[in-house]
Amino acid sequence: MAYSSKVVDHYEHPRNVGSLDKNDVNVGTGIVGAPECGDVMKLQIKCDAAGRIVDAKFKTFGCGSAIASSSLATEWVKGKTVDEALQIKNTEIVKELSLPPVKIHCSVLAEDAIRAAIEDYRSKQSRLAGAETAAAGSR
Amino acid sequence: MKLPIYMDYNATTPVDPRVLEAMMPYFTQDFGNAASRNHEFGWTAEDAVEKAREQVGAAIGASSKEIIWTSGATESNNIAIKGVANMYREKGNHIITDVIEHKAVIDPAKYLEQNGFRVTFLPVDKHGMVHPEQVREAMTDETILVSIMHGNNEVGTINPIGEIGKLCKEKDVIFHVDACQTFAKQPIDVETMGIDLLSCSGHKIYGPKGVGALYVRRKRPRVRCEPVIHGGGHERGMRSGTLNVPGIVGMGKAAELCVQSQAEEIARVTRLRDRLKDGLFNRLPEIYLNGHPTERIPNNLNVSFLYVEGESLMMGFSDIAVSSGSACTSASLEPSYVLKALGLGDDLAHSSIRFSIGRFTTQEEIDYAVERVCAAVEKLREMSPLYEMAQEGIDLSKVQWAAH
Numbered sequence: 001m002a003y004s005s006k007v008v009d010h011y012e013h014p015r016n017v018g019s020l021d022k023n024d025v026n027v028g029t030g031i032v033g034a035p036e037c038g039d040v041m042k043l044q045i046k047c048d049a050a051g052r053i054v055d056a057k058f059k060t061f062g063c064g065s066a067i068a069s070s071s072l073a074t075e076w077v078k079g080k081t082v083d084e085a086l087q088i089k090n091t092e093i094v095k096e097l098s099l100p101p102v103k104i105h106c107s108v109l110a111e112d113a114i115r116a117a118i119e120d121y122r123s124k125q126s127r128l129a130g131a132e133t134a135a136a137g138s139r
Numbered sequence: 140m141k142l143p144i145y146m147d148y149n150a151t152t153p154v155d156p157r158v159l160e161a162m163m164p165y166f167t168q169d170f171g172n173a174a175s176r177n178h179e180f181g182w183t184a185e186d187a188v189e190k191a192r193e194q195v196g197a198a199i200g201a202s203s204k205e206i207i208w209t210s211g212a213t214e215s216n217n218i219a220i221k222g223v224a225n226m227y228r229e230k231g232n233h234i235i236t237d238v239i240e241h242k243a244v245i246d247p248a249k250y251l252e253q254n255g256f257r258v259t260f261l262p263v264d265k266h267g268m269v270h271p272e273q274v275r276e277a278m279t280d281e282t283i284l285v286s287i288m289h290g291n292n293e294v295g296t297i298n299p300i301g302e303i304g305k306l307c308k309e310k311d312v313i314f315h316v317d318a319c320q321t322f323a324k325q326p327i328d329v330e331t332m333g334i335d336l337l338s339c340s341g342h343k344i345y346g347p348k349g350v351g352a353l354y355v356r357r358k359r360p361r362v363r364c365e366p367v368i369h370g371g372g373h374e375r376g377m378r379s380g381t382l383n384v385p386g387i388v389g390m391g392k393a394a395e396l397c398v399q400s401q402a403e404e405i406a407r408v409t410r411l412r413d414r415l416k417d418g419l420f421n422r423l424p425e426i427y428l429n430g431h432p433t434e435r436i437p438n439n440l441n442v443s444f445l446y447v448e449g450e451s452l453m454m455g456f457s458d459i460a461v462s463s464g465s466a467c468t469s470a471s472l473e474p475s476y477v478l479k480a481l482g483l484g485d486d487l488a489h490s491s492i493r494f495s496i497g498r499f500t501t502q503e504e505i506d507y508a509v510e511r512v513c514a515a516v517e518k519l520r521e522m523s524p525l526y527e528m529a530q531e532g533i534d535l536s537k538v539q540w541a542a543h
């Protein structure tokens with residue numbers, strides 16, 4: 001089975017490979033998949049004070065389609081608010097990369113990775129807000 | 140050097156030009172039916188078929204009378220296993236094989252299991268080897284057939300066929316060997332190794348696809364197989380159908396050429412394979428050899444590259460044709476059952492690549508492959524979250540993965 005030219009392009013020139021500081025409160029990290037299943041994706045987002053995604057990075061263990069799906073996901077989330085990023089659907093990834101049916105799970109994993117990263121970011125932010133309220137109360 | 144480079148000789152081999160040349164007249168000029176007993180066309184075809192029978196028999200120390208033509212090793216395995224089971228079912232209903240046989244052995248064995256036979260699938264050791272003691276322990280009074288492969292097509296391990304054959308002789312059990320990967324390329328002697336049935340194929344030895352052979356012992360003991368294909372009683376009644384004369388001529392010639400250069404070719408291919416292995420192992424940390432370290436077919440190198448997935452790795456050197464045990468490359472979405480049977484975790488199975496080389500592989504190609512593969516592994520490790528976690532000192536086996 002031949003790969004689509006877009007998958008090959010993302011594989012050969014992956015966008016946004018790397019890592020952000022996972023301890024930064026403005027960074028959300030999502031790790032999905034499992035080595036036994038043959039794919040693990042780590043997707044990270046970094047947001048500004050207004051909750052807009054200003055940076056995104058990924059690392060993926062998986063087939064070419066998994067790498068391309070996560071690379072595309074980082075491209076797409078950048079510049080979006082977290083609410084907008086949650087609207088990204090795996091079917092759009094499938095369409096953009098022309099993924100065959102056997103590779104649809106790669107796009108699902110990329111969508112899951114976006115969600116997991118946003119969830120992590122939000123839970124950090126609400127913990128931070130909670131800590132600030134607590135600090136304000138004790139003052 | 141011409142690209143792409145072919146390093147998948149365990150899957151199939153190109154037809155040697157000398158083989159093609161030998162085949163050519165039998166398509167258009169000497170096109171007779173080998174079963175036509177009454178004219179020149181038939182006699183010419185029959186002579187050619189008998190010559191090929193001798194060439195194939197000679198490669199394994201057998202008489203030409205003991206060679207049955209088939210469409211390939213899949214069919215040979217089917218005739219051997221189902222044919223013996225059906226012929227000897229009065230004698231017993233137990234068959235012994237192992238878990239890393241080719242599907243062309245496993246599936247007929249499973250079919251028999253569903254039809255009243257008892258089949259023992261022996262486990263293999265971590266190198267993919269079956270030990271004679273295992274076979275001995277599995278044998279019962281009901282055992283009629285033992286089927287163990289010579290060289291494994293995926294991990295390359297060579298089984299101690301001679302010892303298992305001796306055991307089968309002692310116990311009066313028929314011994315079948317799938318020698319698809321070793322036929323004519325490794326020394327095989329059906330007498331000293333105690334082999335009763337042996338499967339082989341044309342396209343693994345620089346011959347054409349769609350032709351194979353089954354050796355069926357005629358003396359001490361005389362082995363008989365019920366046919367799988369009925370219709371005219373060709374091939375001593377064991378395989379009906381008009382013979383594929385050009386294919387058979389090609390397989391005979393291919394076997395002869397392999398035998399002629401066997402010793403030099405083993406030495407040459409071993410040297411190239413070891414050069415590939417050393418090139419990879421000297422440069423890359425955390426890679427693992429799959430299969431036996433020494434008892435293996437010379438042209439096979441199966442390696443797991445920890446932290447990178449096999450299919451993506453193959454994409455990284457798409458001008459080199461290899462195969463992978465990764466699920467992504469198979470229809471089943473399961474990683475290789477062979478690697479799993481060797482005890483590899485799914486992660487290592489997903490990370491495996493099989494390189495297999497042969498007659499037309501050059502040292503230049505090997506050096507090119509080392510460079511390309513190492514560069515791809517290094518690039519993908521930089522991209523791998525697993526590699527990053529391992530570098531941070533995280534024990535990957537202890538991580539709670541969010542499996543999907």
Ligand SMILES: Cc1ncc(COP(=O)(O)O)c(C=O)c1O
Pocket residue numbers: 149150210211212213214241243288290291292317318319320339340341342351
């Ligand atoms: C060990 C083994 N057995 C059987 C086969 C099947 O052979 P054929 O393609 O001739 O049917 C192969 C090749 O794929 C093989 O490697």
